[in-house]
Amino acid sequence: MLETLLPILIFSALALAVIGAVRRIRLWRQGRPARVDLLRGLAAMPRRYLVDLHHVVARDKVMSNTHVATAGGFVAAAVLMILVHGLGLGSSESMGPILGGLLLLASAAMFVGSLFVAKRRRNPPARLSKGPWMRLPKSLMAFSASVFLLTLPTLGILPAGTGSVILALALAAVLVWGLGEMFFGMTWGGPMKHAFAGALHLAFHRRPERFSTKGGEGNRSTGLKALNLDDPKAPLGVETPSDFTWNQLLGFDACVQCGRCEAACPAFAAGQPLNPKKLIQDMVVGMAGGSDAHYAGSPYPGKPVGEHAGTPHGPIVAREGTALVDAETLWSCTTCRACVEECPMMIEHVDAIVDMRRFLTLEHGNTPGKGAEVLDNLIATDNPGGFDPGSRMHWAADLNLPLIRDLGQVDVLLWLGDGVFDMRNQRTLRALVKVLRAAGVDFAVLGNEERDSGDVARRLGDEATFQSLAKRNIATLSQYRFQCIVTCDPHSFHVLGNEYGELGGPDFNANWVVRHHSTYIAELFEAGRLHFAPWKGGRVTYHDPCYLGRYNGEYEAPRNVLKALGIEVAEMQRSGFRSRCCGGGGGAPITDIPGKQRIPDMRMNDVKETGAELVAVGCPQCTAMLEGVVDATAEVRDIAELVADALVERPAGSGGSSDSARPPQSASGTRPVMKEVTS
Template identity: 80%
Template sequence: MLETLLPILIFSALALAAIGAWRRVRLWRQGRPSAVPLLKGLAALPRRYLVDLHHVVGRDKVMSNTHVATAGGFVAAAVLMILVHGLGLGASEGPGGVLGWLLLAASATMFAGSLFVARRRRNPPARLSRGPWMRLPKSLMAFSLGVFLITLPTAGILPAGLSQGLGSWLLALVLTAVVVWGLAEMVVGMTWGGPMKHAFAGALHLAFHRRAERFGEGNRSTGLKALDLEDHDARLGVETPADFTWNQLLGFDACVQCGRCEAVCPAFAAGQPLNPKKLIQDMVVGMAGGSDANYAGSPYPGKPVGEHQGSPHGPIVAQKGQALVDAETLWSCTTCRACVEECPMMIEHVDAIVDMRRFLTLERGATPNKAPEVLDNLIATDNPGGFDPGARMHWAADLDLPLMADLQQVDVLLWLGDGAYDMRNQRTLRALVKVLRAAEVDFAVLGNEERDSGDVARRLGDEATFQSLARRNIATLAKYRFQQIVTCDPHSFHVLGNEYGDFYPQGQGGHYRVYHHSTFIAELYESGRLAFRPWKGGSVTYHDPCYLGRYNGEFEAPRKVLRALGIQVAEMERSGFRSRCCGGGGGAPITDIPGERRIPDMRMNDVEATGASLVAVGCPQCTAMLEGVVDAGAEVRDIAELVADALVAPPAVKATPPSRQPVLEEV
């Protein structure tokens, strides 16, 4: 009986899966076009899955091994099941017998993995979604155990008599029911919905990812995609789910609801109305149409599940009535990319949030709190504070800083950033100037020719103002010759190095060699141009800025500088790529969405847990946010300030200066 039923069941399941796949593809194709090399992406899929994806999954060794056993066992078992039981290639003698044994091994491996999944689901962490996911361990066991049992006679393990017993009606019906259960969840469910949907969508998402440059050892792709403002027929930003590109919709569908993004999101931890996992699931709801009533994970803080609904061509954020997402959810994001860094499916949450912000800002003019004032200031005065552009250099009146307009050509262009208007950051800038002069660096500043980099405008969704600032800054930079740009602002560092390239005139380069000051100071020290007296202060910890660390992968240089000073860093639990955001990015202090607690307060709690009396920073926004914590137990100082205080005369013979690569590299 089973010999007759199995091929029917297997190919019926495959047919239903194919129909479901086409249905799922049609949902994704509602999105806007996106140029993706399909064949190249499919060819790259194995490496992206086995290496890049597992690089993230492997941070949890137990779950990594579980995933290898369960997913690897399923893929092998599914293919072998089609060959052995679907096509009848499993004779107990000859090559078919080998296939039968391999199928037994694959299904047993999958069953072992499913036991670990069951143990994890017995008392799941709060970040894991429940609902249909709670039945997943049982479905995994049903598929693997059912396949194993029906393969025993095929592999020639059972005696002929017992094999005939397996053909009895009662036992055959029980095994058939188990196999149907497994096939329904594992094969049909991959395309029709349910927990296994992530397997089908996730594989294609890796193949057709909108940031293919992310894949490969050490690769990063963190610059926002530019809007084409010359296309007057195009909607600015994303208003409806169908306004996302088709591979963004595919990426949303790949979400495994593991909650890793939720666990590291600073806004969620602060009780602000944002949960990146819930946001992605809301986009899936909107893509298919319906409400979020069936969502079984953590809601947005303060917002119960069941209040949101949408459709592919309906507004994501409504001006009146119900919609998929409330505007304050989008404005809670600090754009720290902690969610993106942790996501095993490599979903781009921040891209989606900024795309939706762009519509609210450019089409509706609906930015909250102080954001409209800041954007107006950027348009009128080229700086977010609305200060007199001619006052940018007042802090340095006694420093006699050289100007690019006078020198025309230098080794280093010092980019001041809008910290030049802030009295606290002026101390950092003065310290950095002292360090550069101690190392006899040939540098100059743009002075009043410098404008805001545009970072805050872009993160607030005002792409038009950002592009205007970028093009004018590029025109200014193009007038002069220099080897590299150095800045103490990671946000300017990121924008200048990773986002200005899209706007440089065709055929005239567009990628700047930009240094964060910690990296440049580290190179100066290693080349023998700086020397320091030993550190005699207390315990020190270091806070990784999001736009230096997660965005640009620079974790080591600041620590090298601190070690050169004789400081042994007392690392926080959340450090490196898992550093907790200070709350100052993405325009968050400007939109100022209330929560249950403040993000910088939580970060200073992390500092205090180390027992450090001083926290070293490398970002003016981090400095401002952490120094704004009431009754903080640790002093906040920039790395440049620590270095300036420790300077002694360097050795008489200096080594070769740091990298003198041209700042403009041909595209």
């Protein structure tokens, strides 16, 4: 009887899964077109799953091993089950014992993995979604145990007799339960939906360059994608779920609701109305149509579940009435990419948020707080503060800084950024100038020719203002010859290095080198061009800027500089790629969405836990945010300031010619070089 019943059950489940897959694909295809390499993506999917995805999952060793056993066991058991029970190969005298034995091993491994899943779900962390996810361990065990026991007769282990028929029917009923979750639920909806959508998401990812290739590694690919402002038919951002590209919708559907993004999000921790996990789930709700009433995870702080709903072609953020999300949810994001860094499914949360911001800003002019004022200032004065563009160099009147327009060619172009209008950041710039001169660096500045990099405008969604600033800066930079750009602002560093290239046109040299000042100072020290007095201060910790670390992978250079100063860094619990944001990115200080506490206050509490008397930083926005904390227990100083204070004259007779630390020239030797710098 089982020989007849099992194939019917298996192929019925497969047929329903195929029907569900077609239905699911239609939901994704509501989105805008996106170019993907179909065959290459499918071919690369196994490696992306086994290498790139598990590189993130492996940060939690227990869950990594659990996932290997459960997911690996399921894939192997499903394939072998079709061969053994579906196609009847288990009765083959030659292949039956081998295939049956392998099926027993695969289903046993899956069952062991499901036990660990069940253990985790007994008292799940707050970040994990509950609801349907609480039944997943039972479904995993039902599938694996029933397959294991139903396979025993193929090896002659299950005893014959009338009782075995009743047992077999009972096991078949349990198998139906498992098949329903594993196959039917994988495409129709349920906890296992992430397996089907996740596999295709890896194949057709919005940023395929993030993935490793054979014998190499993937790129960070953190620059925002440019809008085509010359095409009158191109949408200005995302108004409805169907305005996302189809592979973005696919990516949202791949969410496993593990809550790693929620745990890492500084806005969520501060009690602002943002939860990256729920935001992604809201986009899934909008894609399929419905409300968030069945969402079983942590809500947006201060916003109960069940009050939001949407449709594929309805507005995500409505001016009136019910919508998928409130505008303040989008404006709470600091664009720190902590969510993206932690996501095991490699979903691009920040891309989606900025896409939605673009519509609010470009179409509605709906930018909260001082957003509209800052954008108007950028348009009128080329700087967010609205200062007279002709006063950009007033702070350096006594420094006699060389202008590149007078020289035409230098080794280093020093990009000052809009910190020139801030008295606190002027101290950092003065320190950096002192360091460059002590090392004998041939450098110059653009002076009044320099404009805002456009970072703030782009993060606030004003793509038009960003592109205008970027293209004018590109035109200015292209007039001069230099070997690299050095800046103390990670936001300018990121935009110049990772986002200007897409706007440069066919004549733009895509090999421009941009360095953060900590990286360049480290190189100068290694080349013997800087010498420091021993550190005599107190305990020091270091705060990793998001746009230097997570965006560009530079974690070691700042620490190497501090080490060269004789400082042993007292690391915060959240440091490196898990560093907590200062709260200054993404225009967050401008939109100023209230929460239960301030993000910089939380970061200074992290500093306090180390017992540090001083926190070293490498970003003007981090400096401003952390120094704005009331009753802070640690002083905030930029790395350039610490280096400038420790400088001593080069010992007589020491080496280190002025050529020894020069950055590499471009291939042509005439045009600047710009590329993403990663550690």
